[in-house]
Amino acid sequence: xxxxxxxxxxxxxxxxxxxxxxxxxxxxxxxxxxxxxxxxxxxxxxxxxxxxxxxxxxxxxxxxxxxxxxxxxxxxxxxxxxxxxxxxxxxxxxxxxxxxxxxxxxxxxxxxxxxxxxxxxxxxxxxxxxxxxxxxxxxxxxxxxxxxxxxxxxxxxxxxxxxxxxxxxxxxxxxxxxxxxxxxxxxxxxxxxxxxxxxxxxxxxxxxxxxxxxxxxxxxxxxxxxxxxxxxxxxxxxxxxxxxxxxxxxxxxxxxxxxxxxxxxxxxxxxxxxxxxxxxxxxxxxxxxxxxxxxxxxxxxxxxxxxxxxxxxxxxxxxxxxxxxxxxxxxxxxxxxxxxxxxxxxxxxxxxxxxxxxxxxxxxxxxxxxxxxxxxxxxxxxxxxxxxxxxxxxxxxxxxxxxxxxxxxxxxxxxxxxxxxxxxxxxxxxxxxxxxxxxxxxxxxxxxxxxxxxxxxxxxxxxxxxxxxxxxxxxxxxxxxxxxxxxxxxxxxxxxxxxxxx
RNA sequence: GCCGCCUUAGCUCAGUUGGUUAGAGCGCUGGAUUGUGGAUCCAGAGGUCCCUGGUUCGAGCCCUGGAGGCGGUACCA
Numbered sequence: 354x355x356x357x358x359x360x361x362x363x364x365x366x367x368x369x370x371x372x373x374x375x376x377x378x379x380x381x382x383x384x385x386x387x388x389x390x391x392x393x394x395x396x397x398x399x400x401x402x403x404x405x406x407x408x409x410x411x412x413x414x415x416x417x418x419x420x421x422x423x424x425x426x427x428x429x430x431x432x433x434x435x436x437x438x439x440x441x442x443x444x445x446x447x448x449x450x451x452x453x454x455x456x457x458x459x460x461x462x463x464x465x466x467x468x469x470x471x472x473x474x475x476x477x478x479x480x481x482x483x484x485x486x487x488x489x490x491x492x493x494x495x496x497x498x499x500x501x502x503x504x505x506x507x508x509x510x511x512x513x514x515x516x517x518x519x520x521x522x523x524x525x526x527x528x529x530x531x532x533x534x535x536x537x538x539x540x541x542x543x544x545x546x547x548x549x550x551x552x553x554x555x556x557x558x559x560x561x562x563x564x565x566x567x568x569x570x571x572x573x574x575x576x577x578x579x580x581x582x583x584x585x586x587x588x589x590x591x592x593x594x595x596x597x598x599x600x601x602x603x604x605x606x607x608x609x610x611x612x613x614x615x616x617x618x619x620x621x622x623x624x625x626x627x628x629x630x631x632x633x634x635x636x637x638x639x640x641x642x643x644x645x646x647x648x649x650x651x652x653x654x655x656x657x658x659x660x661x662x663x664x665x666x667x668x669x670x671x672x673x674x675x676x677x678x679x680x681x682x683x684x685x686x687x688x689x690x691x692x693x694x695x696x697x698x699x700x701x702x703x704x705x706x707x708x709x710x711x712x713x714x715x716x717x718x719x720x721x722x723x724x725x726x727x728x729x730x731x732x733x734x735x736x737x738x739x740x741x742x743x744x745x746x747x748x749x750x751x752x753x754x755x756x757x758x759x760x761x762x763x764x765x766x767x768x769x770x771x772x773x774x775x776x777x778x779x780x781x782x783x784x785x786x787x788x789x790x791x792x793x794x795x796x797x798x799x800x801x802x803x804x805x806x807x808x809x810x811x812x813x814x815x816x817x818x819x820x821x822x823x824x825x826x827x828x829x830x831x832x833x834x835x836x837x838x839x840x841x842x843x844x845x846x847x848x849x850x851x852x853x854x855x
Numbered sequence: 856g857c858c859g860c861c862u863u864a865g866c867u868c869a870g871u872u873g874g875u876u877a878g879a880g881c882g883c884u885g886g887a888u889u890g891u892g893g894a895u896c897c898a899g900a901g902g903u904c905c906c907u908g909g910u911u912c913g914a915g916c917c918c919u920g921g922a923g924g925c926g927g928u929a930c931c932a
Contacts, residue, residue: 369924413932425931474931475856538922556930579859579928671932746890781892789892796890810892817893831891 370474372480372721374851379738384487385514386467389487389718392510393465396502398489401448401464405471409436411449413672429837439471443488444672444699444715451713452706453491461493467720475828478723488696490715497642500698501649503716507680507694508659510718514727516682521693525678526666526848527643531555533628533636534601534664538594552589558602566603566840570595601627602664617647620662639675646676653735671699676714682726685722687716693726694718738786740767741845744780746796754795757805757841761793764842766849768793784810791848799835807844808833811852 367373374382380739394459428438434747438576439447444468451462476482479690489506491499511521535551557572564572571577590598604615604623615623630636643662650660662677668677676698696716703711724807741761742816745754754770770785772782777796784792794806813827813832836844 366923445932472931476928477926491901529906577928580926585928669932744891765928777890778888778892783892785892792892798890806891808891813891814893819894833891 360629365470368482370476370480372481372483375585378724380737380797382720385720385724386487386512388483389510389720390465390467391486392506392513393489395591396509398463398465401450401466402468403440403443403448403450403466405439405469406437407440407446407449409438411706412445413440414443420535426796427471433653441472442470443468443486444490444702444719447488447490447715448699448713449494449706451711453705455703455707456712458492461491461499463489463491466490479725480696481721484719484721487715488715488717492713493711494714495677495700495712497646498649499621500642500678500714501646501653503558503696503714504646504651504660504678505653505655507678507696507718508655508717509737510631510739511680511694519681520654521659521680523660523678523680523685524663524666525646525660525676526662526664527633527639527676528673529639529675530624530628530664531558531602531667533630533634534598535640537601537628538590538598550588551853554590554598555667557588558598558665561603561665570599573598617660617662621647622666642676668695672699672702678716680718692719693723737788738767738790740769741791741793742784742787742789743768743770743782743793744777744784744795745771746777746780746794749797750795750800753800753838754793757793757795757838760841761845764846781808792853793841793845794833799838802835803838804835805841806833806835806836807841807848809848811853 375468386394390400409426412426421685426438426441428436431437447464447466451458465488469482469483470486473482474480483736487510487516489503491502507523508521518848534603535554557569560572561569564577570576570592572587573590574587574592575589578584591736601624603622620711625640627638628636630640666677666679668679675698677694678695680694681692694717696714698712698714698802700710700712702713703709722850741758743754743758745751751770758768758770771783773779773783775783781792789810791810794808796806799805809832816832
């Protein structure tokens with residue numbers, strides 16, 4: 354090692370968009386995953402785990418002659434000159450798995466998966482470059498009932514997490530209806546819809562929730578200038594065409610009720626009336642599918658409060674073929690956090706590998722974002738108790754302390770021995786920082802008597818709130834008891850019980 | 856990618872027209888209390904003022920270039 358190597362000090366810093374998680378926060382997130390996957394299992398989905406890397410072409414990334422296919426993914430080149438990329442979702446690996454193992458799988462194939470995914474994008478609040486998803490998919494069923502089941506199960510999952518009716522909603526749209534609405538524009542002037550940039554229009558519509566109607570009108574027309582002064586070119590629609598499109602999609606204007614309280618049945622009727630599709634068109638079959646979905650959802654007890662037909666839902670542009678859905682938090686919790694889950698039907702994904710069209714539909718819950726949103730919502734979230742900390746006040750007490758900790762663990766309690774070299778004061782500070790409910794203290798005095806001291810840290814903390822003076826503080830006693838060593842377990846449970854009661 | 860803002864102690868930030876020794880609150884360490892956390896009081900430690908080059912007698916402050924962070928916007932299979 355050269356001198357300069359020795360001198361080199363890397364700066365300790367977390368890569369942006371990646372999170373360090375610890376303690377209670379991590380436990381909370383794991384609990385979310387456990388609860389969601391329990392629901393998926395209960396609904397008859399089988400667990401599937403695939404690796405973090407896929408070959409880049411399997412992810413749908415074709416490699417032009419650039420050095421790195423880094424558009425949105427983290428990629429690297431394998432020894433055999435093949436590009437591999439970290440998966441950016443759990444759906445593409447599923448498609449690959451199904452294509453590879455098609456013959457041996459039950460059809461339809463129902464599986465769930467949970468794990469981290471990676472996206473090489475600019476991070477933001479509630480938006481990470483590594484985050485967890487928890488997916489369920491049904492591969493091999495074209496029935497609208499499969500889509501309806503996804504919505505119903507998503508509701509069940511959110512409620513298993515403790516969300517209540519009215520705190521979340523699944524918004525539901527359909528690509529085919531969007532296309533039908535775009536055809537309406539043909540009625541305005543000479544511009545044929547095919548000449549419009551459909552992509553630009555769909556992207557604009559997708560921003561309705563964030564930019565509002567006026568912002569989207571600008572994007573559909575001439576373009577929009579944002580807060581920083583940057584200008585986004587628009588789709589170039591006429592004002593009449595843009596308004597007409599927005600009226601149909603948002604169910605407002607002269608022929609629409611425009612009411613948020615409208616039922617889904619009313620919304621379907623509105624679309625039938627305004628899109629007036631040909632009997633054999635894809636819009637017509639989309640509407641028929643919608644009605645049967647609606648029926649299935651009703652029979653599963655899913656109410657209009659839990660799902661809403663919203664034809665402005667677009668989602669990612671390429672791989673969804675029909676129904677698309679998106680879950681959002683309602684109310685203060687949801688502000689600024691975007692969607693907390695989403696999915697849709699992707700009938701062509703497996704066909705990329707096999708050439709055989711296999712219908713599939715799925716739903717994905719963004720665990721990291723949901724955890725971030727829930728956390729932001731409950732700023733005063735109660736923190737969970739740390740372990741009981743056993744403190745050896747002198748060196749000779751160490752062995753006995755380990756025996757105490759072992760006895761507490763045998764009772765199913767979390768316990769640890771303080772391993773640092775500091776004095777009593779620092780030891781108590783440590784216990785405090787670990788959020789221990791109580792400290793077990795063993796020093797020379799106790800050992801001489803065959804006793805042990807138990808200090809109720811929570812009681813002391815509560816008492817501190819009302820004490821402002823050092824003298825009063827010292828006179829108040831130490832919120833601790835000393836008991837014979839063989840009464841350790843019973844005395845500890847008494848203190849814990851009194852803490853729960855208080 | 857584009858646009859804007861920002862970077863001073865562990866954290867959040869103040870810092871006058873460019874002037875000697877760069878500050879505060881919180882946190883941290885120690886003491887008041889030789890074996891007792893959280894309140895209170897006292898003391899202390901802690902700085903490459905993001906980096907680089909320049910202007911100047913003199914730069915945390917002004918100028919060039921770079922890096923990093925934040926926000927908006929675009930992209931998001």
